[in-house]
Amino acid sequence: xxxxxxxxxxxxxxxxxxxxxxxxxxxxxxxxxxxxxxxxxxxxxxxxxxxxxxxxxxxxxxxxxxxxxxxxxxxxxxxxxxxxxxxxxxxxxxxxxxxxxxxxxxxxxxxxxxxxxxxxxxxxxxxxxxxxxxxxxxxxx
Numbered sequence: 001x002x003x004x005x006x007x008x009x010x011x012x013x014x015x016x017x018x019x020x021x022x023x024x025x026x027x028x029x030x031x032x033x034x035x036x037x038x039x040x041x042x043x044x045x046x047x048x049x050x051x052x053x054x055x056x057x058x059x060x061x062x063x064x065x066x067x068x069x070x071x072x073x074x075x076x077x078x079x080x081x082x083x084x085x086x087x088x089x090x091x092x093x094x095x096x097x098x099x100x101x102x103x104x105x106x107x108x109x110x111x112x113x114x115x116x117x118x119x120x121x122x123x124x125x126x127x128x129x130x131x132x133x134x135x136x137x138x139x140x141x
Contacts, residue, residue, distance in 0.1 A: 019078040019104065020057035024049065026107050027076050031061050034116040034128055038063055041126055044071075055080040063123065068092055072123035074116070078104065087115050091123050 028049065035045040045063045052058065057078040064071040070092030077086040085107055087100045102111070113131050120126040 019055070019080045020051050022104070022107055023057050023059045023076060023078055026109075027059050027112050030109065030112045030116060031059060033130070034120065035061060035063070037128055037130060038120060038124070038126060042066070043124065043126070064092060065124070072119070074119045089119050089122070093123070
């Protein structure tokens with residue numbers, strides 16, 4: 001295939017698939033790293049991803065201590081139609097939910113790592129020690 005046709009294929013990628021790929025390529029490795037770290041600290045962790053109706057892509061991380069009744073869940077939702085990315089965190093122990101809406105350009109390592117740190121810290125009092133210099137300072141959000 002020529003370079004020209006490769007560029008055409010990339011330009012013709014449906015928006016949902018493009019945002020889904022961005023979640024998969026940028027966010028999923030960071031979610032996996034946090035999940036492995038949390039698992040090593042005794043949490044039960046699972047992950048899933050999907051593309052739903054109306055061009056909505058979702059990456060979901062669910063975690064809980066073995067004796068917890070309800071998991072805590074971090075959803076990263078990309079809505080291409082609205083041009084938004086939502087960080088939604090449900091905290092099983094407190095039965096509360098936090099939801100922050102950002103632009104797709106905020107899908108970067110620092111923002112995602114900062115959000116993962118916030119999620120695990122609030123849900124489990126677990127700090128992702130491997131992130132030492134990779135997150136935003138306190139009060140950024």
